[in-house]
Amino acid sequence: MPTRISRRRWLTTSVPALGGLLLTGCSRETFVPPRVRGGLIGAADVLTMSTNRLLLSGQQLAREYSRSDVADPFPTWNQTNPRNAEYQRHASEGFRNWRLPISGLVQRPRDLSLDEIRRLPPRTQITAHICEQGWSAIGEWTGAPLQRLIEEAGGVTPAARYVVIDTFDGWYEGYDLFEVAHAQTILAYGLNGRDLPRGNGAPLRLRVERQCGYKNLKFLKSIRVVDSMADIGRGTGGINSDFGFHWFAGV
Amino acid sequence: MGVDSLSMSEARHPAAETSSARPSSAAHSYNVRICHWINLVSCVYLLWSGVHIFLDFPELYWGHTGYRGYPAAFRLADWGLSWEEAGALGDRRWGRNYHFTAAWVFLINGLVYVVWNLYSSHFRNRMWPARDERTVAHVRAELRDHLRWRSSRHANGSYGTLQKTSYLILIFVFVPLMILTGIAQSPGFTAAMPALLDMFGGRQTARTLHTIGTVVLVLFVVVHVLEVAAAGFFVKVRSMITGK
Numbered sequence: 001m002p003t004r005i006s007r008r009r010w011l012t013t014s015v016p017a018l019g020g021l022l023l024t025g026c027s028r029e030t031f032v033p034p035r036v037r038g039g040l041i042g043a044a045d046v047l048t049m050s051t052n053r054l055l056l057s058g059q060q061l062a063r064e065y066s067r068s069d070v071a072d073p074f075p076t077w078n079q080t081n082p083r084n085a086e087y088q089r090h091a092s093e094g095f096r097n098w099r100l101p102i103s104g105l106v107q108r109p110r111d112l113s114l115d116e117i118r119r120l121p122p123r124t125q126i127t128a129h130i131c132e133q134g135w136s137a138i139g140e141w142t143g144a145p146l147q148r149l150i151e152e153a154g155g156v157t158p159a160a161r162y163v164v165i166d167t168f169d170g171w172y173e174g175y176d177l178f179e180v181a182h183a184q185t186i187l188a189y190g191l192n193g194r195d196l197p198r199g200n201g202a203p204l205r206l207r208v209e210r211q212c213g214y215k216n217l218k219f220l221k222s223i224r225v226v227d228s229m230a231d232i233g234r235g236t237g238g239i240n241s242d243f244g245f246h247w248f249a250g251v
Numbered sequence: 252m253g254v255d256s257l258s259m260s261e262a263r264h265p266a267a268e269t270s271s272a273r274p275s276s277a278a279h280s281y282n283v284r285i286c287h288w289i290n291l292v293s294c295v296y297l298l299w300s301g302v303h304i305f306l307d308f309p310e311l312y313w314g315h316t317g318y319r320g321y322p323a324a325f326r327l328a329d330w331g332l333s334w335e336e337a338g339a340l341g342d343r344r345w346g347r348n349y350h351f352t353a354a355w356v357f358l359i360n361g362l363v364y365v366v367w368n369l370y371s372s373h374f375r376n377r378m379w380p381a382r383d384e385r386t387v388a389h390v391r392a393e394l395r396d397h398l399r400w401r402s403s404r405h406a407n408g409s410y411g412t413l414q415k416t417s418y419l420i421l422i423f424v425f426v427p428l429m430i431l432t433g434i435a436q437s438p439g440f441t442a443a444m445p446a447l448l449d450m451f452g453g454r455q456t457a458r459t460l461h462t463i464g465t466v467v468l469v470l471f472v473v474v475h476v477l478e479v480a481a482a483g484f485f486v487k488v489r490s491m492i493t494g495k
Contacts, residue, residue, distance in 0.1 A: 044352040055443035062442040065315070075318040128315060128454065130438045133343055134308035135318040136454050210442045244344050250439025251351055 029161050029176040033247040034229035034237035049248040059182055062209035065126045071137040072192045076199035079169045082219050087168035095203035104225035107154025114203050120144040123186050131213035132249060141207050142190030146180050149187060159227045165206055168219040173238035174229045184209040212249035214240050278494045286364035287491055293360060296353035301465060304350060306341025311462060315453035324459055377409060378419055384412040400481060421471065432461040
């Protein structure tokens, strides 16, 4: 008999607590991918993402390592030098004329030069880059928080749901505002105490430390804030999910 | 004791298994039967998708760091399958989608099985070795039967001590370790639970242990199927389907 009572008490306290968590500033995008796939795979996507987001509702930081753990030189993978003519011109000019537009659902759309981004309060973090293929390496990343950059454009409008990043090698990927607000979500211009090498995504790459490597886009070209991912690419939320990978890459 | 174990091994002869006079307590419950087959399907998917994921990056490392060119603990290339050949066989997109889908089916099914059978006292009544089964002489007699290729089923249809022990270790030690070494590779879960990284000494160690665990699990299944075959494959499979 006592176990029945304690079980009921457990339910009556935990269910409202869970409900409270769901309501505190978190919306559907926090728990569900922009487009849910069909069948069991789609159900598993939602379970994986909502479990991760519930566990991470405190916006905990990913593990930060010490300098002695750093891989230097840091391994390069996939694209290391986009053939895009615009990119090659910027690279040959040392990215002096490269500017990052921040457009869409922000109060004051604008663009920022690399120097302007460097002048924002920087954050340095020694974290593991975790490739979905299985490899991982630790790097010391220095950059400006993505949230801070969006504030430079006046912050998002109430309709904003996702931040879309486009790159010079043709990648595009969406991030919900929960991911954007995280302290370790930075646009890195430095790696291991030096300028970000071209092979690792110069002039600027994204760090989302709680997701796999393929969400950490390199060679940034522009930032857009949108209310829906439906009209971008094939509408699944990014290039990786357009190709059938998980949109939420927390596992 | 010697006489006792002799008479028991006589009763355990496969021919005795066809007896329809077995007590109904030996029948598998609905829960055990349904969970067993869902578990089989999810494990086949987990294994096959896991192999695909591994083939796409066929090296293993110890510690927090591991990438192509970093000192490896295991390289498939050393065993005759080059990186390119392995990559052509593997498909991590298919593999990841099915691995994590099957993992959820496996986890939910496993939780239903464990909670249900804790509640119904299945574990206590049928899987916890009784006092007289926990003796050295009893285990020795069972081992002798195994080596002589005789069924380990007792006359009344209950599990043997070795069988009970291996099931309990599998369910309550080994499977949790497989789940933990799995999520210790995840950037999301390790951000929420950094202790996972310290528990195994790094993400790459977790990946290596997860792979070794897979090999051990496959060996467990091989032994399990051989034991079923020794006890009469058709009868045993039918009993896991119909409960009779």
